[in-house]
Structure formats: C-alpha cells, structure tokens
Amino acid sequence: MRTRLLAATLTAFAAVSLAACSSGSGPSGTAAGSPTAPAAATASAPGTPTPGGSAEATGTGAPATGTAAGSPTTPTAPSAPATGSPDGPAPGSASPGAPDAPATQAPPKPAPPADAGLPAKPGSDDAAKVVAALAAIDPAIVGDKPDQAVDRARNQCQSMYQFPKDRAKLIELADQRFTAPDHPQGFGAEKAGKILDALRATLCPPS
Template sequence: MRTRLLAATLTAFAAVSLAACSSSGSGTAASGTTGSPTASATSAASTASAAASTPAADATTAPTPAAPAPATPGGPASGTSSPGAADAPNTPAPPKPAPPTDAGLPTKPGNEATAKLVAALEAIDPAIVGGKPEQAVDRARNQCQSMYQFPKDRAKLVELANQRFTDAGHPQGFGTEKAEKIIDALRATLCPPA
C-alpha cells in the first residue's frame, strides 16, 4: 500500500511540475484553457489524489498527464489566410504577359506558297511585285503581322498596306481599292486564319 501511495505522490508531483512548466510561458493550463499555475497545480493534485485512492493493478503504472495543446504565438489562427496569400480575395491578378514581338508573323513560305502569293499580288497589279518576289514576301509577312495586331481596324490595315507596298511609280502606295485587294489576297494565301 505504501508503494502505491508513494507512486501516486510522485505522479502528482510530476503532474504539478509539468503543469507549472507548461503554463509559465504562455499562461495556459494543460487542458488548453487560460488559467494560473496555481489552478493547474490544484487540478493536477486532485487528479493525483484520485489516482492514489483507486487501487492500481501495478505499482509502476501511473496515469499520464495530458499533453499541453500546441500554440503558435503570433501566428494566424487555423482556417484564416495571411495577407498576400494565394487564396486571399483582395490579391490583385498578375498582369497579362505581353505577346511576343513576332506574334502573327507567318513563317517564310516555301516555293509553292511563294508562287501562289506572287501570282495573287500580280493579279491585282504587276507593279506590286515589280520583279522582286522576295521583297514582296517580306512586305506581305509584315502586313500579316499587322492584320493579326489590328484584326478589326480595316482602315488602319489599308493605310499600312499603302505604306508597305510601294514602288517608284507609286511612292504613296497603290491606293485604297488595291490595298483592300492586297489584304484579301494575303488572307487567302499567306496570313494565318484569324
């Protein structure tokens, strides 16, 4: 009987020591509620005396005190988000990346596609190509890029076509009517579909 009483007393002392240590820094008791170290020690002592009055099967078995609840001082409560977190509703969306500088610029066409393009341009006016098919292809590719950038601004596209497709006899371009036909021919032969 004395051995059991001694074991219960030591267990109570250990519980009081643990309760005092865990509550000295955060002001919380072993059960996770706020309280003073004295209240924790009193509850631990009552637990130990209850264990001493109950006969135990083995003198070395002692009740284990409850572990203190982990606390994160200064941290956000669970279920909340900190400012700037990915799931925060007030975080602005990242800006859209700028399109690449070659967006809408078709690749250099092969021989067959070049022949179709040159034939379409010469059908409008032979002076548009003027015996320089490579130059006409470069101008057409640049016009395709403008068509990609300004798909709904037909007036702008006509203006750019008149700036690009020039020759000695037509330094200001081939006019609105032919510029419209150039745009249509490029859509049919070289420019990627919009």
C-alpha cells in the same frame, strides 16, 4: 497599678500600629504577597517587539498605530489582474513578425511575343502563289523583287492579326507598306484593300 497602666499603653500602641498597617494596605498601596498588576510603565521598551505583534512599541508603551498587541497580522490579498489586459496578444491581433498575406491581385497578362501573328516564311510553291496574287492586282507591286514582296506580305499578315476588325487601319498600313519606285506613296486605298483580300486567301492564317 503601674502594671495595668503599662498594659493599657502597650494595648493602645498595638492598636495604633495595627491601624497604621491597615491603612497602608489599601487600594493605593501594594500589599505584601499580592501579585503585581501590569502597569503602563512596565510596557515593552521602544524597539522591543510586542508579543504577537510586529510593530515597535512607542515611548508610552502603547503598540504602534494600526496593529493591536497580540493580534495576528492580516495577510494582504493578491492583486487581481486587470480585466482586458492578458499577458498574451489580444484575440485577432497579428503576431509580431508574422509574414504578410500574399497579394490576391492577378498577375499582369504577359505581352504577346514580337512575332505574334507573323507567318513562317513560305516555301517556294506558296511564295509563288503570293507573288502571283499580288501581281494580278498590279505587276508593279512585285516588280523585280519577289522576295521583298513576300516579306512585305508576311508583315501585313502580322498587322492583320493585331487589328483583325479594323479594316480601315489595315488598308492604311498596306498602302504604306507596298510601294514601288513609281508609287512611293503606295497604290491607293482600293488596291490596298485588294492586297488584304489576296493575302487572306494565300498566306495569312484565318483570324
């Protein structure tokens, strides 16, 4: 009788123990020998790089915002050069330090020499012809200074070269150039015109 009671008691105790063990191995507990599931508490500590990622883990074990744990970092695409701004100079623009283009203006016409139109000093025969032509108009034009008359004739030839078509001006110049003690104001326009004709025929080159 006592043996049966003891056996029944042991059986009941074993059943209670088995029930207790079964209730401790439920979802809330960790069964012996079962693999431990990764929990949020086992996340990498702050400052420890997450496998596959480059961002530091936050205090809660979650990866940094914008970088997924284990995902490769996307390379940044190179910036495209701005359109219309090449490194070199723009087409058509002048290169720095380029020399200026040569001026296209024609050089000014040089002034004629001071002796332009002045005939060479005539020889004795030609000088005699000039003196004779002037004396034929009025002997006072030559007077006793034939060399002076020839020099005045040469200067008048130069004026005739400078103003070939202005006869009125040439007559005025001849009247001022050919003077004498008795004619300090010249011999008048009529005789000045004859002097022009005589010089063209004897000394002055054709215009």
